[in-house]
Amino acid sequence: MLKKYVYMFSEGNADMKDLLGGKGANLAEMTRIGLPVPPGFTITTEACNLFYKTGEKLSEEVKKEIYTYLEKLEKKTGKFFGNKINPLLVSVRSGAKISMPGMMDTILNLGLNDETVLGLAEKTQNERFAYDSYRRFIQMFGDVVLKIKIYKFENLLEKMKKNNGFEEDTQLTAEHLKELVKQFKKIVKKEIGEDFPQDPKKQLLMAVEAVFSSWNNPRAIAYRKYNEIPNDIGTAVNIQSMVFGNMGNDCGTGVAFTRNPSTGEKKLFGEFLMNAQGEDVVAGIRTPKSIEQLKEISPKLYEQFVKITEILENHYRDMQDIEFTIERSKLYLLQTRTGKRTALAAIRIASDLVHEGLIQKEEALLRIDSKQLDQLLHPTFDTQALKQAKVLAKGLPASPGAASGKVYFSAEKATKVAKNGEKVILVRQETSPEDIEGMYAAQGILTARGGMTSHAAVVARGMGKCCVAGTSTIRVNEQKKEFIVAGKTYYEGEYISLDGSTGKVYLGKIPTVEPSISGYFQEIMQWADDIRRLKVRTNADNPKDAATAVKFGAEGIGLCRTEHMFFNEERIPAVRKMILSKTRQQREKYLAELLPMQKEDFKEIYIQMGERPVTIRLLDPPLHEFLPNQEQEIKTLAQSMEVSFDELKDTIESLKEFNPMLGHRGCRLAITYPEIAVMQTRAIIEAAIEISLEKGWKIKPEIMIPLVGSVKELQNVKKIIVDTIDEILQNKKIDLTYLVGTMIEVPRAALTADEIAKEADFFSFGTNDLTQMTYGFSRDDAGKFLREYEEKEILDQDPFSSIDQIGVGKLVELAVKLGRKEKSNLKIGICGEHGGDPTSIAFFHKVGLDYVSCSPYRVPIARLAAAQAKIINK
C-alpha cells in the first residue's frame, strides 16, 4: 500500500497526535463526534520528515495527494479553489505533536487573488470585506511565506490612514483597501522580484513548504533543545476551509469557557460580537456581548451552542475553552482546548467534575497545578489597581503574596515603627538571623542580593511573608537609608509594593485582596491525604509557625531549627558570653542561664503540635554568626564580660572563617563544645516530660544532629545526648521514648550512609547544603553567576529551587539504598527547601522517602504534590 500523507479531518481522531499533530488530531476528533467544524485536511508529520529527506522540497507524491484532498474538500464545501464565483478559501496552520512557539502559526484567506476577490465581494455583497481579506492575506503571506519584513506593509497601512485623517482601520473604505492591495503587491514584486502568486494552488504549496521550513528555524530548534523535544518528530499542516464572522449581521464570532475560569462555577462564560472577526473581540473597540445574550439574537443558535459545550465537556471531561464563528447563521467550532483557570476555579472544577461523575478523584487531583495553590493562601494585588502601578524593579519571586508599606532599612527601625501601627517593607542588602524580628514586623521583605534559598527567601517563606530577593538592579545603602534604582533615589518612609509571586517591585501603595479558603479546597486536600504515601511535615521554629502549619495539615515538625531562638534580644547577651567563654565552667554558667528559656521554647512548640512528632535540630550555624561586629556593641559586651576591648575583639576576630559554610558548625560544634549539646538536650527532654505530664500526652522528641559526615561524628554526639537523657530519666525515675537521628547533608554522609545508618534512628536530607556541597555552589554567592548560567542554558533551573535529580538526586538515592540495606525500616525524610517543590516531591516519592518537611505555607502544596506523585507512579 502506498504511504498516506494526507488525512481529511473526518478520517482522524484524538489519538493520532503523532501523525496529525495536536491541532489536527483535535480538529479530527471534533469532526468525528459530529461537531460543526469547517471541513479540512491535515498533511502529516511524516510528510514533514519526507520534506527534509528530499532536500526541503515537497515530493511529487505528496503534492499529488494534496491536490486529491483539495478536490475532496471542494466537494465537501461546494466551493472551488480559484473559482471566481464561489471561491474556496482556506487557512493554513502548523501543528506539531507538542505545541511549539517559534514555528509558523497561521495564514488566513488563502485562495484569494485578483479574481477570486471579486467573487468574494459579489457573493458577500461586501466589497470592503473582500478587499480587507485580500489585503490581510497578502500581508500574512508576504511575512511568513515570502519573508518580507512586516513593517513594510504596516507602514503603508499607517500612511493610508494618516493621509485620510483616520484613527482606526475600520474607517478605511473599499477604495482605500483596493489601493492598499495594489501597493502591497508592488512591495512583493520589489522584494522578491516576482508578482504576488495568483495561482491558489501555488499559494497553498508555498504555504505548506513555509510551515515545514519553520520546523527548523533557529527559534524552533532552540526551543526543542531546551525542552528536550526530539528533532525528528516533525510538524503537520492543517488546511481548513475559511468561515467568516464578519460577512454581515447574520455572522459573528466569539470565545467561551464551559465553566467560569475565575471561580469555577458551572455556568457558561464567554462573549461574542456579531459581524466581527476574532481579533475584534480581543481588541475591545466594541463591547462584546455576554454569551447569554446569544439567546436574544437566536434562541436556536444559543441552544445549539449550549448543547455543543455539553458534548465537549462530556467528551473531554474537563472545562473547555472554545472559539466559534457564526457564518450566515450557521455555527462553526474553530477550536476547543482545555481552559486555563485560576487556582480557585481549578479546585472547584476538579471537585465538581468528580461529583458529576465525569472523572475519578485521582484524575481530579492531577488536574490541579500544585504550585498554583499559593494563590489561595496569600493576599494578591487588586487586578485593576495593578494596571496603573509603576514597576520599579524585578527581583526573584522568593516568597509569594502581595504587600505594600513604607520602606525601612534596619530591622530595629522596622520593628519600632510597626509597633506604632505602620505597614513596613524591610529593605536590606541581604538579611541575616539578626533581622528576624524586623522581618516578622514587616509586611514584606526586599533584598538586593541572594537567591531563592537565601536567608531572606527561606525565612520569609517560613513566615508566609511576601519577599522579593536578589533584586540586583537596586543599590541599597543601609547607612544612608536609601536605595537607588535606574538613577533615582528612594528614601526611608516612601511607599512601595511587592509582589512575591512575580518578583515585581512597584512604586506606591496598591490595595490587596485577602485569600479565602473554600470547602472545595478542604475536600481536595482530603482526597490528597487519602491517596498519598509521603507524610508531610513542616519546618517551624516557633509556636506561631507550628500552629499555622497544623492548620494547613502538617503531620509533624520535620525541622525545628534552634538558632533563631538564640538571637532573641533577651538571650543574645548570654549567648555571646557563652561563646566567648574561656573555660568550660564559664560556658556552662551562661548555658545554665539559657536552659530555662530554651526549655520554654520547646514547651510552647509541643503544646501546638500535640502528639505529632517534632524533630529538633541541635545548634547549626558557626558561632561567629552570633557575635557583634560593631565597635560599640563589642565595647558594651567587653564591659559586661569584664575583659578588655582588644582582647574581646581579638577573640571575635579569631573565630571568623574564610568559608563559614564549610566551617566550624553543625555537629562539629557539639563535638568541640559538648556542653552546648547537653544544654539543648536537657531543654528538649525536660520540656517533653513536663508537657507530657501536664497534658497526659506521649511526646516522643526526635533529636537531630546536623552536618554529620562520618559515623564517628554521629557516635560522639549521640553519646553526649544519650548520656544526658539517661541521667535525666534516672533522676526523675521516668520513662520517655525518643529518637536520635542525623541530617544527611554532607556528600560523605550520603556516600557512607550504610555505616551511618547503624547509629541513626532516622535520616533527614538537608538538600540545601547537600546541593551547595555537591555542586560547589555557595547559595549566598551563586546568585551572581547562576542567572548567567540560566541565560546560557547551562542550568535548566536553579538547583536550589528544584532538586538536581541526576547529581544531588543520585546521592539521595544512594543514601536511601545504603541506609535501608543496613536498617530496612529506617525512617527517612527531607527538610530542605525542596520539601515544598512539587517536582522534587515527586522525586522523593519515587526514591522511597517517608516524609517531606516544608515551610507552613507550602504544606498544602506538598500534600497535593505527594498525592499526584503516588497517582502517577502507581
Next chain:
Amino acid sequence: MLKKYVYMFSEGNADMKDLLGGKGANLAEMTRIGLPVPPGFTITTEACNLFYKTGEKLSEEVKKEIYTYLEKLEKKTGKFFGNKINPLLVSVRSGAKISMPGMMDTILNLGLNDETVLGLAEKTQNERFAYDSYRRFIQMFGDVVLKIKIYKFENLLEKMKKNNGFEEDTQLTAEHLKELVKQFKKIVKKEIGEDFPQDPKKQLLMAVEAVFSSWNNPRAIAYRKYNEIPNDIGTAVNIQSMVFGNMGNDCGTGVAFTRNPSTGEKKLFGEFLMNAQGEDVVAGIRTPKSIEQLKEISPKLYEQFVKITEILENHYRDMQDIEFTIERSKLYLLQTRTGKRTALAAIRIASDLVHEGLIQKEEALLRIDSKQLDQLLHPTFDTQALKQAKVLAKGLPASPGAASGKVYFSAEKATKVAKNGEKVILVRQETSPEDIEGMYAAQGILTARGGMTSHAAVVARGMGKCCVAGTSTIRVNEQKKEFIVAGKTYYEGEYISLDGSTGKVYLGKIPTVEPSISGYFQEIMQWADDIRRLKVRTNADNPKDAATAVKFGAEGIGLCRTEHMFFNEERIPAVRKMILSKTRQQREKYLAELLPMQKEDFKEIYIQMGERPVTIRLLDPPLHEFLPNQEQEIKTLAQSMEVSFDELKDTIESLKEFNPMLGHRGCRLAITYPEIAVMQTRAIIEAAIEISLEKGWKIKPEIMIPLVGSVKELQNVKKIIVDTIDEILQNKKIDLTYLVGTMIEVPRAALTADEIAKEADFFSFGTNDLTQMTYGFSRDDAGKFLREYEEKEILDQDPFSSIDQIGVGKLVELAVKLGRKEKSNLKIGICGEHGGDPTSIAFFHKVGLDYVSCSPYRVPIARLAAAQAKIINK
C-alpha cells in the same frame, strides 16, 4: 586429641605467630635453625582466651601442662626450679601476634627465693650478683604482678644509697643488697598482706596470670581499638631460661646490626660490654666496645657471632637487629628482628641484597618506606647541634627539610633582605598568593594558621622548601613585626630554625647537613620505573620547578596552575584593571597586555619539559583574590584607571564572597568572562607552536578546565577553547594536536562522570577540593577543629594528607567507572596533594588511574610508591 596449650621453642616456627605470638614464633624459629637460644617454652594465645573464658583463672589443664613443660625445660637445661644448688631461673615475657605497647613486658630472674639465691651466689661465686638479681626480681614482680607502686621500692634503694653516700647502684655491696631484699619483702607483706611468694611454681603461675590479665588493661584495650586489632586474638607468654651477662668477666652482653643502619654498608655494626647487663649498655656509664673488639677478647666467640649473623641474614633475608648475651663464654641470642634504618641505609641495603641474590627487586622495593625518601632530598639539622636546641613551638610538618634564618613578617621585606644575602624565615599568620615571591626568597616558612594543605604548605612543598604550618601556639602580629609564644615576644631579625619534617620550631641558628643522592638511589628508582604502571607527573607553575621535577624523574606536568603567574609584580596592575573593567572591550584591552607575558611563561615551561605532556589549568581562583585590600593601593589603582576611589572600592566590595571556596571561580570564570579563557588558550597554543617550530619538537598541550560540575559547563568552555584554537591554526595554516580535559573536583562531576566523559579528553582528580566538598571541610578553617577530631579519634588521619578512601575515594572510584564506561580509553590522573602520598598512590593504582601528579620533591616518593602498589596488587 587433647588440646595443646604449651610448646617448647623447639616445637614451633616462624609461621606460628597466631598461636605463639610474634616473639614466641621468632624464638622458635631461631631455635629451629640451630641458633644458640636459651631454651624455653611458650604458653599459647589459646590459653589466654581460655583464661578469659574460665573467669580469669588458669585452668587446671593448662597448669598441668605448664608443669610438664617446666620439667622438660629442667631436663634440657640441667637446672631445676627451686633447687638450692643449681636453680633454674626464667624470664617471663608477653608476646601477642602484633607487638603491642601497653601490655606487661618482662619479668626477669623468676625462680629466685630466699634459698635459691644462696645457690646462685654459691654457683656464681658472686654473692653481690645473686642478691642484686633477687632484689631486682622482687621489685619487678611487686610492680607488675602484685601491683605495688614501684616508687615504694625505688625510694628504699635511693635511701640506702644516700645513707651510704653512694651515687651509683654499682657501689652497693652484697650486704647492702641483702638488707634491701629484706626491706623489699617487708613492703610486699605490708602492701598485699602476705609474704613474698617463695614457691617458684607459684611465682610462675602468678606471672603468667599477670601477663594474661594485662591483655585487657585499659591501655592495651585503647591501643587495640585505635589500631583496629581484634580483642579475641589474645597474647602468648614466653618462659625462657635466664642467661646472665654479668656473672663475671667471661660474661657480657651487647646489641648489633648485621649492617650499618645509618649508611647501609655491609659490615657488622654494634657494641657490647663484658660483665654487664643489657641496661648497662644503654645507660652509657661505661663506654661499650665496638663489636669488632670481641675478636680481641675471644676470636672464637667473634667467629661464631659473625657466622650467626650471616645465618640470620640469609634466613630472614634482611638486615637484623640482634640482642645477645655471653654467659660463661657461651654465646646466646635473645632476640633478632628486622633492624630500623635511615633512608640512605634502606636504599643501599635493598640494592645490596638484590645483588647478593638474597631478594628479588620487587621485594627490595617493598622494603623501602617511600615516605622516608624525603630525608634524602632535603637538608637536615646536624644531629649533635639539635640536641642543644631549644624548642619554641610545634606546628604541622607541612613541607620537609631544615632551615635557619632571621625572622621577617612580610613577603616584601623578606624578598628585600634576602637579596642582600640574608637567610630569612618568613613568618605569617597564613600565606596567600601575594606572598609567593617572599616564599621563594625565604629559607623556610612558618605560619600560625592553616593545615597540611593550606596555601603555605602546598606552595612550599612545590618549591621543596621547608615549612611549618598551623603552629597554633604562636600569635603572629604582622603589623607590629613580632610573634609571641608562651608569653615571650620575638622580633623581626631574630634567628629561628624550622624542621619541616617534625614541625618543630627552634630558637636560634642550627647548622644543617646537605643531602646527597647516591647511585643506589638512582638504581632503586630505575627498578621502580621498570615495574610501576602509574605514570608520575609533577605540579609545576614555573621553569625552575619544572626542571627540578624532571631531574627527579617526572614524566610530565599534571598541573600547571596559571594563577601564580598573575601575581607577578609587573602584571598585577594589568590583572587588576582587567578584573575591574566595566566592559568586555576594556577587559580585552588589558588581557592583550597580559597575553605576551603569559605566552612567555608557557614557552619557558615547554623548554624545560621537552616533549613531555604539559597539562595547563585555566585560571581558577575567584577574581577578588587579585584585588587590593589596602586603602592606599585602591587609591593608586583608581587613579591609574581614572575612576573614583569610592566607585572602585564599591566594585571591589561587590566582588567579595561569603564562601569563596564555593564561589565564582574555576570554569565559572571562563563562562562569565570567556575573554580570559580566550587569552589563556592563545598563550598556551601560540607558545606551543613557537617552541615546536623552534626546537623541532611535537608539543601537545593539554588544556584543563577547573571546577566543572556539569557537562554543560564543560561544553561551554570547551567551545571557547576549541574555537580559539581553530582560529589560530587556520590563520597560521598549521596543525597541532591538543587535548581538552577537565578537573574532577566537584562531587557532582564525579557523580555524572559518564556524561562529562563524552566531552572530555581526560580527567584529572582535584582531590583537595573534592575532599573539601565531600566532607564539607574548608581547608583554610578546618585546622581549628580537625586537631580535636584526631584527639577524639573521630578522624584517624587528616583527610587532606591521605585520601579518605571510603568517602572521597568512593567518588573517585565511581567517576573512574562511569568515565571509562563511556570512553574506555579515557586518560585519568590525579593532581591534588594526595598525588604525593604513598597510601593514596596505592589507592589510585588500585582504582586504575593512569598517572599521579605531585610536587617536584615528591616525585621520587611517588615513583617508588607506584611501584610498590603494583607489586602488592599483582
